[in-house]
Amino acid sequence: MNSNAAHKPVCAESDAITIAFTLNGKSHTAKVAPGERLLDTLRYGLALTGTKEGCGEGECGACTVLLDGLPANSCLVPAFQVRGRDVRTIESIPAERLGPLLESGATQCGACTPGVVMTAAWIRDHRSELQSFTTRALMAGNLCRCTGYDGIIDGLERWIASESGGRS
Amino acid sequence: MLRIEGLSKLCGAERYLDDEPLEGPLKGCLWGMTVRSPVSRGRIRDIVYGAGFNWSEFVVVTPDDIPGPNETYLIENDQPVLAPGYVRHMHEPVALIAHADRDLLRRALASIRVQVDPEPPVLDFRVPPRPEQIQRGTDNVIKQLRICKGDVEKVFATAPIIVEGEYETGAQEHVYIENNAMAAWIEDGPAGDVVVVRGSMQCPYYVLNAVKHALKRDETRVRIMQSPTGGGFGGKEDYPSTIALHAALLALKAQKPVKIVYDRSEDMAATTKRHPSLVRHKTAVDRNGRLLAQKIEVILDGGAYVTLSPVVLSRGIIHAAGPYSCDHVLIEGRAMLTNSVPYGAFRGFGAPQTIFAVERHMDRIAQKLGISPLEVRRVNLLKDGQTTSTQQTICGGTDRHALLERALGETDYARLLAQAEEFNREHPYLRRGVGIATVLHGAGFTGNGEVYLNSKVDVAGLPDGRLEVLAASTEMGQGTNTVFTRLAADAADYATDDVLVGMPDTFRVPNSGPTVASRTVMVVGKLIERAISDLAAQLGGGGSPLRGKALKDAIIAWHRVNGGGSLKARATYTPPPNVKFDDKKYIGDAYATFAWGVCVAHVEVDLRTAAVRVLHFTSLQDIGKVINPTLARGQVQGGTVQAIGWALSEELKFKDGGMANNSLTNYIIPTSDDVPPIRVLFHENPYEHGGGGAKGVGELPMDGPAPAILNAVAHATGCDPLAIPLTPERLMPLLEATP
Known part of the structure; x- marks a missing residue:
């Protein structure tokens, strides 16, 4: 468990969704809350704090990651939607x-x-x-x-x- | 020299406050949030905490938890840390809550109802308050200032031509991309517990003074540390003191670390902005456009508390007459208390507002006389030996007339003008125009401000012979650390790798003053050079000061002899000789020096949509010696684009006194596709009292673009815009009324 995990969004164990995806070229599994933003999964769940939050509503692009090769605002992507997909962050x-x-x-x-x-x-x-x-x-x-x-x-x-x- | 922390920022490794691992002092960190006023003015009847939450799990802080005075230490200390039963603006902090679960905390915050018996707010600073709206003195005036040179009324009585005008500028939000963020925790210290605050800030000693004051502690029991700061522009000059106090109060009550990280909507709604202004000009001129008398009235919206408004007003009025010579000048300024969010520091600090007015007014004088905007400036631009409105004799050797001619030559102004006129004859609905502005910006604190600040810098010789610069001046993107390294390396004849710049920490660095007012390189940079030369002289033992390898060897040798000792030299500010200012009468040298600039804007207006597009923009600046061309150019380009936003698109909408468009969806700052490349030209004229020969660069770029662009729009369309932001909604009726 990384040290930022305490600030990851929480939910009841029964509501948590387990997803497998590719992160910076490696297979990865994460447990996410239903309403969790990909941005929070990266920053707090995985301690990949290179991705920044600027506005939280998809206007500023500070949280841009590549999702299946295309730029996406990670503040607008529900984390569960990256199941089976390819995510690249600044750390790559x-x-x-x-x-x-x-x-x-x-x-x-x-x-x-x-x-x-x-x-x-x-x-x-x-x-x-x-x-x-x-x-x-x-x-x-x-x-x-x-x-x-x-x-x-x-x-x-x-x-x-x-x-x-x-x-x- | 490349930006020192540049690669770390590019690859996302730079750790801003909210990126810090939750270990060490942040282990077990709670989130903190702020309960805010729902109205602009009134008496708080009750705070109702919502049902369904186990409030005993939350940390709750109210004004009763403040150990010292419930005041935010600044100029007048009139702003409470938490509103004590009475609120004066929408979104004013009323109470604080903390919890480990951020989502739960958000829901809990949303459940809280602050019940207020509303009282009539003042929401328009331009009209005199009604009796029931009076909240300060007899007239809501926060501060009144006056500059008087000669006798304007005598000139007006016989003046051949008088030109009048009224100019308005709107509020502007800083939109630093890193929102405000602050963490606080409690540590053990030799004299009792220590409140430690770390976060995003421009002025660590402002935060220190504020935390000391409201927590009733001395500086041995409060420690302020800056974390990497993602932009400031003045927005992190005073407001971080408030957030630091909030985090500290929660941490003290919880006896746990607490982190407050604003989201964008909270940051935009609750924190300071650029002062809205109304400036009236009445000018007597002769037929050639020579200024005979300037009477100028400057009114600023100060917002709900005094905060920095008196000094913003001061800088505003000193710049209000522009870079022109005139024997008779009367400038009267006042900052008004209203029930808006307190307005604060923003790049330029009052000068962009008054320069907008005078530069539009100069073009309107030219228009009235039927002469060109160039001519009216050629006739009046200050020459060395002439005096400003405060009777400061301008010197320094920069030829402002030559600056203007160079800008015209470099932009091929005459051809641009002819092409625009030809284009306008042909095109059915697009109109092009060219506009200029000639500007000045006083570098450093106004008047005796630098003397009162009494800034200090230490330079330490480390055991391995390297030098460490210890100053409270912060890096917030403008390049402080890179330029300090360069200046120190040059002063010591060191490689830049052998110079460190310490992160501001009030337990380690002396107070080199706030990181504001375009003063960092000029004033603090000079102190670094002096501290190094003192250190070199000290180690040289009466001989010539040591440099380079000899200095390094001497530092290493000193540490061998004085094992474990600390080798430091300190420089304290001394004003340049013969700089004198009477801050009662506003007479004398308002600034040790001025930076000068010329802006040329080329715009296109779409008559169908009233949209204005800047096609080309050139900024020529005399900022003394350019220490780092990439960083200096970046300051000018960034400042220019921020000013283009202020001029054309950044409009704060208010609802019941609060910011209604507190979101980047509808508060529109320029994107890369909205602005042209900004062409930057420097005129290098070293200033002997500035670090490395530099004057200030941070703010000057903000002064010229708005009037240059509006002058260009006037040229393009024949209409007469007097207010910014010149949004399509504001321009359309002007176009419709233009033949």
Whole structure:
């Protein structure tokens, strides 16, 4: 049991749902409450605190994870719905590949950053399919209050250029 | 130099308060929540705790549990920690509850009814209060301030042309992405138990003073530690004191650790915001646009308690005349008490409001005279040797006229203007326009504020020869730690890896003042340099100060001799020479120095929807020496986008005095797709009394965008917008009334 588990949502044993899913490439089993958000399962159940809560209503994107490869606001996903699915969190992204975002000033306070990186990783991995969209339009689901977005957009474009075709 | 904690933030490893493992001091941590007022003003009759909950399992704190005065220590201490039987604004804290189960706690909180006998609130600061609305003095005025230079009335009596205008700005919510979060617990100490508070904050010593005061403890029995802070913008200047006290009161009563983490809706509803303003200008000019007299009235909505309003008003009026020379200036300002949530610090601290007014007014003067907005500024921009409204003689060698011309050249302003006019002739429903603003921002605390703060920084030489900077200045995203490391490394001739910046902890760091007012690099950075040079001189034993390897070897040698000892040098603030301000008469050097800027906005207005889109934006800034170009550019870009939101989309809606759109669904901050790339240009003119030659950068970027954008909208459409946010709802009727 991890040390954050005490703050995980609780429910009667008989109501708990056991789910199996893939988390950052590994099979995983978790017991979740019926109304539990995936965000809370990650943060409190599994101590994966890289995923942040910004607004709790799917507007800011700070809690973005990749669900079956697509960006999703984990605050809006009931945890039981990830049964049998593939969940990737910021903890799956190796820090040493994030140099272009560091150099461009993509992070300031850092609270929106993990969500930004998850969306950016998805854009980078699917650039050719997303060609008809600008990076500014694609990043519009991740609110940042510090950078004014230029550091993020420049970093993402450098990241795409430096790893074109690469996948993490 | 790259941001020190940047990779840790990028990969999600940075631990904000709510990310901390529930072990060590947080083992057994309860959640805390706040019972709030349901009305804007009235006497509390009762607090009814809902049926169906076993309340003996909950920790409940009421004003009776406060050991000391029920006051939040700040300028006037008029804000209670918990409302003592009487509430003055919607969502005011009334009581606190804690429990280990967050969901149960939420339900329990929802069951509580605060019963209040309502009294008539003041919800509009612009109109004089009725007798039954008076709650402070005889007129609800929190603070009144006046700047007087020359004799405006004498000029008005014979002035050839007078231009008047009335300008309004709305409230603004900070929307730092990390909501407020604070934990408190009790530890044993040599002089009795110690209340420890850790959390998201800008000003650890403000929190310390507040907790000491209301808990009746001295600083040996209260310890405040900052946790990594996910944005502040002024929103975590004073309000964290309240949350820290709430967490501490619950922890004391529970004798267990307690964590309070606001969700977004609570944070938006309950915490401070930018002061709404109403500014009236009456200006006498000659035919060339020269300012002969400026009479300016500034009214701020202060909200329900004094909090920081007197100093916000002070900065507001000092910036109200703009970066212009005028011999006759009268500025009268007042902050009004209302029954809104207390308004507080927000990036710019009153200056963006008054600069919005003066910069729109300058364009309207030009319009009235039939001259260009450039001309009216060229005629009036301050030159070194001329004086501001407080009769401060401007010096420092920055040529503001050259700044303006450079901004015009870099943006190809004349061509933009011609293209916009051509575009507007052709297009059926889109209109383009170009607008400028020329701005100033006083760096550091106003007047004698820095002297009163008496800031201190320690630099420690560690046993392995490295240096540690010990200051209360916080990293909240703006880059304090990275820049402090750079300045210390340069001062000591060290590699940056050999410099540490300690996390603010009031048991370890001296009070280097609050992390506000664009003062951190300029004022505190300079203290770091001085402390290092003192340390180097001390170890040099009367010879020349040691640097680099010699300093490192001397530190290691000192520790060998003084095993276990602490080697530190302390620098205390001293004002630059010849800086004098009379804070009764508001005459003199309001700031040791000013930063200067020029903004150029290029916008497009859709006549069908009244939506305004910023197509290009350029910001040219003189912030002294640029210490870290990536971080400085990030400050300007981020500040500009925050100002674009304030100008165009961020509208606080109120219902019965409370924020009704306290959600990111309908309080609209800009996304990446709403704003253009922000082009940033620096004019580097080192300031000798600033750390590394820097002046302040944090706030200046907030000052210019709103007026530049509205000036551009006026140019694009021929209408005359005077209030922000200029939402489509506000612009549409203006467009309809424009021929």
